[in-house]
Amino acid sequence: MSVHYDIKDIGLAPSGEQKIAWVRDHMPLLRGLEERYADLPRERKPFDGVKISLSIHMEAKTAYLCRVLTWAGAAVSAMGCNVLSTQDDVAAALAAGRTKGQDAKDHGGRAAPGIGVFAIRGESEASYSRHVEMCLAHRPDIVIDDGGDLVGMLHTKRPDLAEEVRGGCEETTTGVIRLKAMEAAGLLKFPMVAVNDARCKHLFDNRYGTGQSVWDSILRNTNLIVASKTVVVAGYGWCGRGIAMRAAALGASVIVTEIDAVKAMEARMDGFAVTTMSGAAPFGDIFISATGCKDVITLEHMALMRDGAILGNAGHFNVEVDVRSLAARAAERYQAKPNIETFVLPGGKRINILAEGRLLNIAAADGHPAEIMDMSFAVQFYSALYVKEHYAELGRGVADVSKEIDDIVSQARLAAWGIEIDALTPEQQTYLNSWEL
Numbered sequence: 001m002s003v004h005y006d007i008k009d010i011g012l013a014p015s016g017e018q019k020i021a022w023v024r025d026h027m028p029l030l031r032g033l034e035e036r037y038a039d040l041p042r043e044r045k046p047f048d049g050v051k052i053s054l055s056i057h058m059e060a061k062t063a064y065l066c067r068v069l070t071w072a073g074a075a076v077s078a079m080g081c082n083v084l085s086t087q088d089d090v091a092a093a094l095a096a097g098r099t100k101g102q103d104a105k106d107h108g109g110r111a112a113p114g115i116g117v118f119a120i121r122g123e124s125e126a127s128y129s130r131h132v133e134m135c136l137a138h139r140p141d142i143v144i145d146d147g148g149d150l151v152g153m154l155h156t157k158r159p160d161l162a163e164e165v166r167g168g169c170e171e172t173t174t175g176v177i178r179l180k181a182m183e184a185a186g187l188l189k190f191p192m193v194a195v196n197d198a199r200c201k202h203l204f205d206n207r208y209g210t211g212q213s214v215w216d217s218i219l220r221n222t223n224l225i226v227a228s229k230t231v232v233v234a235g236y237g238w239c240g241r242g243i244a245m246r247a248a249a250l251g252a253s254v255i256v257t258e259i260d261a262v263k264a265m266e267a268r269m270d271g272f273a274v275t276t277m278s279g280a281a282p283f284g285d286i287f288i289s290a291t292g293c294k295d296v297i298t299l300e301h302m303a304l305m306r307d308g309a310i311l312g313n314a315g316h317f318n319v320e321v322d323v324r325s326l327a328a329r330a331a332e333r334y335q336a337k338p339n340i341e342t343f344v345l346p347g348g349k350r351i352n353i354l355a356e357g358r359l360l361n362i363a364a365a366d367g368h369p370a371e372i373m374d375m376s377f378a379v380q381f382y383s384a385l386y387v388k389e390h391y392a393e394l395g396r397g398v399a400d401v402s403k404e405i406d407d408i409v410s411q412a413r414l415a416a417w418g419i420e421i422d423a424l425t426p427e428q429q430t431y432l433n434s435w436e437l
Contacts, residue, residue: 003114005095006134008088008121016093020067027061027374028416029409030068033381038071038110045073046385053140055132055150057362058086058119060374063094065380072381077138080119081146082316084355084363091119092360109385119358129153132396137163141382143168145192147316148175155187158321162176166391167191169383171376173206173237174292176315176398183397191394195376198401200409209368210240210361215250215316216364221339221354222310226240227251232284237246237293238261239314243288244272246393248431254279277301286310288422289320299325302351307409309341312354314361380411 024031042048044162045287052069058064058080080086097114115165116138118131132153139161141349143150145168154162159310167190170176176196182188195201226256229391231247232255233240244267256267257277268274277297281285281304289296291317299322302309313320327333332344336352339360355364367373380406414421 002146002399003095003097004134005091005114005117006131007080007091007095007117007119010096012089012092013094014062014088014089016063016091017086017098018143019087019090019137020063020093021278021310023064023370023373026370027064027377029374029412030064030381032412033378034071034110034149035066037068037073042073046075047069047072047388047397049073050142050388051077051140052077052144052202052384053110053135053136053138053150054144055081055135056144056146056243057081058091058094058117058366059268059362060087061377062372065377066094066115067375068381069384070112070115075138077116077135077140078119078415079117080121080128081149082359082363083123083125083128084358086119086121087419088121091117109177113416133158135398139164141166142387143176144171144380144384145169148178151175151182151394152177153193153210155189156180162189165190167387167394168191169380169387170387171195171201171380172316173202173239177292179398188396189399190330190396191387191391191399193209193387193399193401194398195379195383195401198379198383198409199406201379202383205368205372206238207242207245209372209376210239210290211246212372213361213365213368214243214290216313217339217361218286218288218310218312219355221360221364223336224310225251226286229253229285230283232253232257232280232287233272233279234287234289234296235315236260236267236349237292239290241270243290243314244270247286248272253284267393271346278304281305284309284361286312287321288314289314290314292316294319295322298322299329302326302373303349305349305351307349308352310352311357312360313357314359316359318356318358319406320329321353321357323353326351326353332399372423375409375413378412379405382408 008074037072054072095117098112100111176194215229229252231252233244234257247254264274281301330343331346337344341353352358
């Protein structure tokens with residue numbers, strides 16, 4: 001069967017295949033699922049007959065998730081979820097597939113069918129929107145979203161396809177916020193599992209994954225020291241905590257801005273200065289927004305900043321830093337180096353924007369570490385399986401990831417580390433469940 005795709009160049013596949021093989025070696029949970037299901041007869045595969053469409057950051061770790069889903073029986077289509085996060089060679093590898101025995105040291109020599117891939121790095125917004133529709137032409141039973149673009153299209157331009165969707169999963173904070181707004185308005189047409197809110201996702205992916213990958217991107221793109229600098233982190237959710245923690249570990253002074261009083265208190269008790277963005281603007285050298293909101297860093301804030309300030313966004317959409325107003329106001333703009341654009345304000349002050357104000361840790365680096373995404377994508381796999389088996393019971397709302405899934409993933413991760421932990425005795429269980437001393 002021919003595979004329909006829209007990518008930059010299918011000839012890039014060998015490079016993408018190398019990347020997928022590398023992350024496979026460092027993702028023991030997904031590799032365990034591959035080894036459990038890949039060689040089963042089709043009728044015993046858990047996703048046999050199920051069509052899954054994914055909106056993902058098109059890079060090696062997510063590509064491996066797509067492969068594992070196909071090995072578990074799913075028919076898969078995939079698109080990028082950010083116009084700068086696509087790695088064209090990985091998209092090519094997914095579209096091309098692999099023959100049995102190809103590079104036998106990789107994937108146990110297993111064949112992988114080519115899948116429909118619709119993603120090109122740097123594509124226009126019009127091309128991106130077309131790719132959403134092309135991905136959904138798969139007529140999915142289940143959607144796996146990162147930011148909510150598939151769900152958004154199903155509820156606006158393609159409500160006809162929404163009738164066929166059993167449910168899905170959402171990977172990121174911003175997407176869950178959008179889903180809960182739809183649920184509150186009574187608009188959500190099918191159940192969606194909030195994968196982002198699983199303990200094995202947000203406590204690790206958002207904190208340790210974002211914390212490391214944001215600084216990986218800043219360091220590799222600026223080649224500047226962090227020690228001695230003042231870093232301003234907007235938002236003290238789990239992503240903001242990870243970013244601030246790593247900044248401090250690198251020797252920076254950290255200022256946190258917040259709109260939530262409790263989170264602001266947490267930041268203060270964690271040892272960070274806390275103030276408003278206007279209060280922080282004159283002191284920061286590097287500014288990172290991680291809120292999921294818009295207009296977090298505005299032109300008015302930029303006017304207060306030091307010459308040469310560096311601004312980056314760690315939120316899903318490119319609305320947290322107001323680059324549009326900065327561009328309109330700038331007397332000059334130029335590419336300082338790859339992934340860094342400098343805007344010169346009237347009077348000569350320079351403001352440096354990383355990755356066009358898009359998700360800098362993926363648009364201008366390789367994203368979260370493989371071991372972190374291994375946990376997140378294991379949660380995705382089991383959550384999609386849960387939707388397949390229980391969608392009729394879930395209703396049309398946002399569902400939490402079950403404790404059982406968190407337990408399966410956490411126990412598998414500990415086993416991969418070779419770690420054993422204690423278990424409650426029957427007497428301890430009785431004690432904890434009793435009100436009597």
